[in-house]
Amino acid sequence: MTEPLLSVRNMTKRFGGLVAVNDVSFEIRRGEVFGLLGDNAAGKSTLIKCISGAHHADEGEIFFEGQRAQFSHPIDARRHGVETIYQDLALANNLDVSANIFLGREVKHSFFGGLVHTLDNKAMLREARKTLETLQIQFPSLTQPIETLSGGQRQAVAIARAVYWEAKLVIMDEPTNNLGVPEQKKVLELIRRLRDQGVPVILITHILPDVFAVTDRLIVMHRGRKVAEKITAQTNTEELVQYMVGARDDSGARGDANGAAATAPADPAPPR
Amino acid sequence: MTDRGSRIALPAEAAASARETPAQRVALLLSRIWAWLFLGAMTLFFVVAVPLVSGGDVNFLTVRNSQNILVAIIPVLLLGLGQTFVIISAGIDLSVGWVMSLGSVLSALALRWAFNSVAPLFPAVVVGLIAGVAGAAAVGLVNGVIIAKLKVPAFIVTLGTSFVVRGVAYLMSENTTVIGLPPGVRAYGNDALLYYIRGNGGGLYVLNRPEVSGDLLRRMDTILPYPVIFTAFIVAYAMFLLGKTQFGRHTYAIGGNMDAAVRTGIPVDRQIIKVYMLSAATAGVAGFLSTLRFTAGSAVIGDPLLLSSIAAVIIGGVSMFGGAGTVVGTMIGSLIIAVLTTGLVMLNVEAFWQFIVVGTVVIVAVLIDQSRELITGRHRGGPAP
Numbered sequence: 229m230t231e232p233l234l235s236v237r238n239m240t241k242r243f244g245g246l247v248a249v250n251d252v253s254f255e256i257r258r259g260e261v262f263g264l265l266g267d268n269a270a271g272k273s274t275l276i277k278c279i280s281g282a283h284h285a286d287e288g289e290i291f292f293e294g295q296r297a298q299f300s301h302p303i304d305a306r307r308h309g310v311e312t313i314y315q316d317l318a319l320a321n322n323l324d325v326s327a328n329i330f331l332g333r334e335v336k337h338s339f340f341g342g343l344v345h346t347l348d349n350k351a352m353l354r355e356a357r358k359t360l361e362t363l364q365i366q367f368p369s370l371t372q373p374i375e376t377l378s379g380g381q382r383q384a385v386a387i388a389r390a391v392y393w394e395a396k397l398v399i400m401d402e403p404t405n406n407l408g409v410p411e412q413k414k415v416l417e418l419i420r421r422l423r424d425q426g427v428p429v430i431l432i433t434h435i436l437p438d439v440f441a442v443t444d445r446l447i448v449m450h451r452g453r454k455v456a457e458k459i460t461a462q463t464n465t466e467e468l469v470q471y472m473v474g475a476r477d478d479s480g481a482r483g484d485a486n487g488a489a490a491t492a493p494a495d496p497a498p499p500r
Numbered sequence: 501m502t503d504r505g506s507r508i509a510l511p512a513e514a515a516a517s518a519r520e521t522p523a524q525r526v527a528l529l530l531s532r533i534w535a536w537l538f539l540g541a542m543t544l545f546f547v548v549a550v551p552l553v554s555g556g557d558v559n560f561l562t563v564r565n566s567q568n569i570l571v572a573i574i575p576v577l578l579l580g581l582g583q584t585f586v587i588i589s590a591g592i593d594l595s596v597g598w599v600m601s602l603g604s605v606l607s608a609l610a611l612r613w614a615f616n617s618v619a620p621l622f623p624a625v626v627v628g629l630i631a632g633v634a635g636a637a638a639v640g641l642v643n644g645v646i647i648a649k650l651k652v653p654a655f656i657v658t659l660g661t662s663f664v665v666r667g668v669a670y671l672m673s674e675n676t677t678v679i680g681l682p683p684g685v686r687a688y689g690n691d692a693l694l695y696y697i698r699g700n701g702g703g704l705y706v707l708n709r710p711e712v713s714g715d716l717l718r719r720m721d722t723i724l725p726y727p728v729i730f731t732a733f734i735v736a737y738a739m740f741l742l743g744k745t746q747f748g749r750h751t752y753a754i755g756g757n758m759d760a761a762v763r764t765g766i767p768v769d770r771q772i773i774k775v776y777m778l779s780a781a782t783a784g785v786a787g788f789l790s791t792l793r794f795t796a797g798s799a800v801i802g803d804p805l806l807l808s809s810i811a812a813v814i815i816g817g818v819s820m821f822g823g824a825g826t827v828v829g830t831m832i833g834s835l836i837i838a839v840l841t842t843g844l845v846m847l848n849v850e851a852f853w854q855f856i857v858v859g860t861v862v863i864v865a866v867l868i869d870q871s872r873e874l875i876t877g878r879h880r881g882g883p884a885p
Binding site: 302303306316317318319320321322323327331332333334336345346347 | 740744745746748749750752753755756757759760761763764765766823824
């Protein structure tokens with residue numbers, strides 16, 4: 229609990245004249261769920277992509293497990309234990325649960341001194357079942373293709389995949405979007421379970437009930453800047469909304485000094 | 501707060517299979533096995549109809565006819581095998597027809613050259629095989645690299661290479677059939693594992709074609725010609741590759757969700773290149789076998805087979821959207837086309853009817869495939885993210 233697992237320092241990312249992420253710093257510790265809040269185009273996704281290697285920050289540093297880290301590619305980040313679960317989950321809908329958990333890292337039998345390799349489906353099924361056990365997830369069947377599963381079940385598969393591959397940090401992008409209420413609860417429950425197993429989670433969301441249900445700490449972003457850093461138990465919905473719409477700002481660099489330039493490029497939110 | 505110790509069971513909203521009514525389940529089953537049923541029904545029809553029409557002189561269900569069907573199936577099946585992998589990976593290979601032609605011409609030229617350079621027959625045949633397959637695979641490599649690395653749609657790339665290959669095949673064959681192959685080649689392309697002569701003075705011959713003529717020849721059945729056996733090995737390997745190996749799994753994954761495949765670290769580009777090389781290589785084998793069969797290389801042999809092979813793949817249940825299909829399905833699809841063609845000929849029906857029937861079956865096949873979603877009320881790929 230002493231040393232932060234991930235530490236982001238003064239990160240800035242520009243797209244041409246647009247400053248999508250503006251001098252953002254924060255730290256993640258083991259065993260916490262960390263909320264990353266903000267309205268559309270606040271810079272949440274860009275920030276996450278800079279961490280996971282999909283983008284390269286223009287300024288700032290990332291320290292992961294105390295080491296200076298600069299992931300060149302999402303797969304590189306993943307190899308180091310940073311697993312990002314995007315909304316589309318990166319599941320192959322035509323394949324079954326265990327095939328998806330092992331996608332790209334299949335377990336193989338080897339014959340004739342390594343000349344012939346076949347898939348070891350039994351071993352993969354066994355390991356998949358074990359992982360789902362530890363997360364206390366139950367499926368009717370692990371050999372059903374993903375396309376027959378519900379949204380919440382798919383989330384569970386994506387989470388189980390991260391857990392099996394010993395993710396040290398899981399980043400989840402709006403995981404409860406498009407889910408029914410009972411399933412939202414189950415996904416949040418899974419996030420808690422991840423934390424209890426010592427895997428911190430960065431939860432990207434703008435859904436405040438989710439924030440209060442699972443996060444321990446949070447930051448709020450507005451137009452690329454970090455406008456607040458709070459302990460969840462010490463804030464409330466009203467306050468967070470004010471931060472999210474830009475009515476409050478703790479960062480000091482008040483207001484729209486950068487004007488339109490501070491707005492992230494994709495789908496810019498109208499000024500409120 | 502939720503109780504932390506509780507298990508998370510997630511069956512409620514989906515688990516569609518558990519909610520299907522018995523009627524739905526029957527409909528689903530039918531939609532999966534219809535090709536088998538259709539093949540069976542069609543065979544039965546010919547078994548009954550052929551003797552009726554011929555007044556009992558001709559039977560559909562004979563050893564000879566079954567072997568004819570097996571031989572007829574080879575090129576369509578070989579082209580379809582590679583195409584199965586390509587289409588499962590959500591691609592399409594329109595070049596296989598002319599690649600087969602190229603394979604035929606190349607293998608004939610190489611075989612002739614090797615034999616004339618004083619190689620014995622068998623090594624010369626092997627040289628022909630290697631040349632045909634390697635030349636074809638080179639085309640597949642070009643297809644794959646342009647599709648995977650330069651991101652040009654497969655339809656366009658393979659259409660383009662098909663024209664290029666057509667030109668190359670004509671140029672290499674000097675717009676004529678490549679002849680002058682050693683006469684012994686005929687045996688490789690037509691002889692069989694077993695011969696059986698029915699009735700008087702007959703018997704079973706293994707690995708040895710009896711020199712007979714006249715009545716005895718008419719009573720002789722050729723069982724399991726070498727090309728059929730050769731093709732069977734390739735089919736078995738394709739089944740293994742698609743169903744049991746990482747190569748197959750990755751092919752399905754790419755067709756199911758290309759993004760997911762990339763993000764989970766599957767070497768997608770390399771896999772796509774390999775799939776197109778495989779497709780071209782099986783077309784090359786088809787060309788080689790046709791060279792053996794006719795003791796000649798031909799630049800026009802493959803083109804008419806392209807669409808038949810795609811039809812066979814679709815009838816066999818490979819999804820044009822990628823991600824679904826099997827080698828066995830493609831085999832059934834090829835069988836349906838071969839049985840249909842043979843049967844119609846034996847019924848003395850104009851051969852052109854086969855096109856009308858095959859075309860109809862292709863469309864029906866896709867309709868049945870789509871009806872599965874109607875039956876279950878699910879959409880392929882699930883709800884939008």
